[in-house]
């Protein structure tokens with residue numbers, strides 16, 4: 401049977417992709433960010449830690465979806481997803497290869513579990529999906545695993561509640577565990593952490609909020625899932641609402657998790673960046689040698 | 697049925713969204729107002745459209761059902777004014793990407809700070825949430 405072996409969180413900001421593309425990932429500004437990802441890159445290469453499939457939770461930033469279609473939760477069931485042209489040409493990265501059998505299985509299971517998913521058989525994927533792949537897998541010719549993109553609306557209000565996201569994660573876990581093939585599946589929650597990209601309040605960062613969010617995500621996600629949208633907006637900035645997507649990842653890991661790695665860094669362009677490796681109980685993968693880097 | 701579903705009061709929810717200093721949350725009201733502005737921005741995902749736009753911005757804008765204020769805001773690259781017209785930053789990102797500008801540039805341009813001052817603030821840990829949480833409560 402398929403099983404969920406790990407949850408990873410990652411930033412997905414386009415500036416990270418640009419740093420790779422322009423060869424500036426070693427400079428004074430970006431160097432510490434890429435250094436913070438190194439333990440994740442090493443860890444995911446270890447035998448047993450490379451997933452067969454990643455369920456990649458992200459938000460589309462007005463690329464696949466314009467003002468005409470706004471699905472709250474969508475799931476990519478296609479064979480292949482092309483990098484979107486977001487105004488500077490498509491990111492020069494490999495196509496994202498899907499896992500239609502598992503994706504359709506999850507879609508059906510979720511609908512039976514009362515999550516009314518939008519099924520995408522054709523969809524371009526933007527930086528929200530491809531930047532985390534680059535940050536964690538580097539620059540390979542082909543991505544080392546299949547990917548099921550799972551876009552969540554956090555752009556047009558209201559986005560789904562934290563509770564709804566957390567419950568969706570729980571249902572994703574049940575769906576994966578009922579898939580008959582032996583597959584190691586990771587769930588990635590991307591975006592965040594605190595940031596605001598608009599208006600006179602742009603540039604807002606809240607380190608205390610972010611570090612508390614990480615603690616609670618690990619130890620008491622049930623309580624965290626009750627936090628209303630307004631708290632995210634007030635405390636973590638208007639675009640900090642992306643953090644609800646981390647609750648989907650967390651819901652998919654079950655009650656208890658082990659924290660294998662934590663990276664937190666300010667600033668990455670306009671944002672505070674958080675990257676974690678969490679492991680459900682009973683998986684037993686070894687953590688990276690370095691367990692924590694907090695630069696803030 | 698024992699557990700009664702707790703419902704959110706939509707009016708209270710929407711009112712709170714307007715209580716954050718220096719922020720315009722992309723509510724349905726703004727999404728409706730900015731429909732064509734955002735769709736115009738989306739059109740810049742195609743290279744031929746970017747080229748046509750850059751060759752004659754005014755003519756390209758005239759092809760869209762935009763208010764004069766929205767057209768003026770685009771021509772001036774005034775992102776605050778575009779957001780007042782219902783623009784959303786992720787849609788508008790197609791415009792600043794067409795200009796080969798970054799999210800940091802666009803965000804910085806809305807703060808009244810110079811690009812250098814904004815970059816410096818971010819390096820020092822960003823804008824504090826102190827006093828930036830609520831207009832009504834002044835916290």
Ligand SMILES: [Fe+2]
Pocket residue numbers: 412413459461528591592642
């Ligand atoms: Fe994002």
